[in-house]
Amino acid sequence: MTIEHQSTESGSILHRLNPSLKLAGLIIITTGILIYPSWRFSGLLLLLTILGFKASNVPLDVSKRRIRFLMAFSALLFAFQVLMTANGTILFFIIPKYDFMGPFLPVTDFGIEKGFDMSLRFLLVVFSSMLFVSVTDPTLLAHSLTRLGISYRYSFALVIALRFLPLFDMENKTVKMAQRSRGISISVRGMSRILRTIRYTFFPLLVSALSRVDALSLSMDGRGFGHSKSRTYLRKSSWTALDSAVLVLLSALLLASILLTLGFLPQISAII
């Protein structure tokens, strides 16, 4: 079984930060790059995220195949944007003029910029989410969200989701093995084969997940989940001076994103 989604125990600063603050950070970063789409801004935040992996001793190559897939998808996004964007100064054509044919598929400076922007934004959202999951204890997150006034019934949904991620990952691998043992090849040639592939993959996974949902819900009910509006906690999240300092920095980042979007920081806007 691969364990690649869970909070990696360590004493790093990122691990020690208040879980709600980390969630706020993730939301602020995502909001920032959505309202101020700049490849330099996204690149800067992506660099900081990668440094975050390093600082918290979370290996970025836990699942090399997945990272490769993400990088490939990001490259695909880049290529798609470059090919589909005709605006801007033409730098060259992918298919140059030959005799009386062409040229076709112009590559423009704006297209390249847009390509970088899309692919970096994609990588930032995925990597920052991965980092958040890796450095956040779900039980402490549930506690800190409860302290913010969110009902523990909802905050525990996060804990459950994270608890079952590795299990479903493992089950997916078992279903793939079962498919191979029955001679089923995954095929996307033709609509009927695509539908069959989807059915053969999702039916077993869905039924297995639903049966687990039943057992889990009985297990939680049988231990008094929802008995009263509040509950106690064995482990609690805390708020330190460091959290306050990081909150100030995150607020500044959000404010800067808004001001950049509204054009109030032209000097900085010219750089990033």
Next chain:
Amino acid sequence: MLEVHDVSFSYDNEKMILDSVNLQIRRGEITVITGPTGSGKSTLALILAGFIPRVIKGTFTGSLLIDGENVEKDSISEIARKVALVQQDPESQICTLLVSDEVAFGPENYSVAFSEIQNRVEVSLKAVESSHLANRPTYALSGGEKQRVTIASMLAGKPDFLLLDEPSASLDPKGIQQLRKILLGFKNSGYGILCIEHRLATILPIADRVLQLSESKISKWNGKTSSTRSTPVEHIRRPDSAEPLLIAKGVSYSYGTIRAVRDVTLSVYPGEIVALMGDNGSGKSTLVSLLAGLLHSTDGTTYIDDVPSIELTAQDVAAKVAVVFQNPNHQIFERTVQREQHLVFDVLDSLDEVPSERSEDVLLAAGLADLKERNPFSLSHGQKRRLNVSSVTVHEPLVYLFDEPFIGQDEIGQNFITQTIRKQGESGGAAILVTHDSTVATSLCNRLIFMERGSVLLDGSPKIVLDRLREIGYGEYADLGVLS
């Protein structure tokens, strides 16, 4: 005392699962209920724990009483303070990521004070001999450890009655012995315990009384056990000319940094029925997947019918090998039992060549002939397992690889699977069965391979290997025939 009076229940208002059942569970007593698959044992546990009719709906009549008081108007969380149910699959019941969080989950929900929660976590883990697991992530526990943590998490709520549905299902013989010891300790502490068990022998030595649930009624157990045994099987003499059907040459496999299988070399010949035994986590299931060509080894090579398995397509694998996985849901793909049975012919493009009576005969033997139009996912666990076996063997492949095929099987299921395997050996095929049951090894198999930490520790005739296991400190494997 926990009791049900005149309880009847039907899920669909048509088929009665329980009919006027009366049962008392006393404190300081271990009661065991056995019975065929689908006889309503788990349903009875759900009624005793209060989930029926509060959470699970159906037509319910009768009453549940705790210490003489009718709890009809109590909520599930109020009943749960006194009655705790440990369900069959521990994996699905764990809802947090840390063992101490899991054990604390119940007391936290009842707003127990911090110091008391700490105390309950400590005491509950100690009661199941798992104090060392307190700070371990739940996803990294073995099957036996998960089972013990699940029991501890129920104990932390300080119930009076503990209901366990098939508690030994995922345990190896060591785990079963540990479970017996733990349950005896609970009994002596005054808990009223109800165990639902197919593998009666696992729990029989500690039971105060055994009841049987059959045809919607509960009665005293008649003392007969389901039995697949006959006289011990002779270790077959292999003809010198026989070519192996499966070969592993120096095979290793790792999950990340964990080496599950280490340098295994073996051959499986026609006529051999091999019991593959070993502790939980010793690499048995991984070895089966490697031999079936479903996993590709990190070192070494596996061959199926003399062809390197890495060169085989999915269709080649399906044509030569029948694999049954532990969870029946993972290998059901079609919408009806009939289509599931025919899937392999469809995939191998040989639907027209199949004599229809062959498929019918197998379904009939599996007890599924009347359920051809049913959705396979709506079948009971035992029926699904029989469908798994019938649908992967209907085209008569060379080798059967079955991972714990007898778990959760009643007598019908055990007999069907046993006969299927026997025929395979007699017809010149081969079979490998992952099992913890020495009875299966001696009565059904003519070879036993015992694995320890990913390597083959012993390989030979079942009797000789079991004797040797007794000598080297694995006596529980030799002593615990759970089908007996």
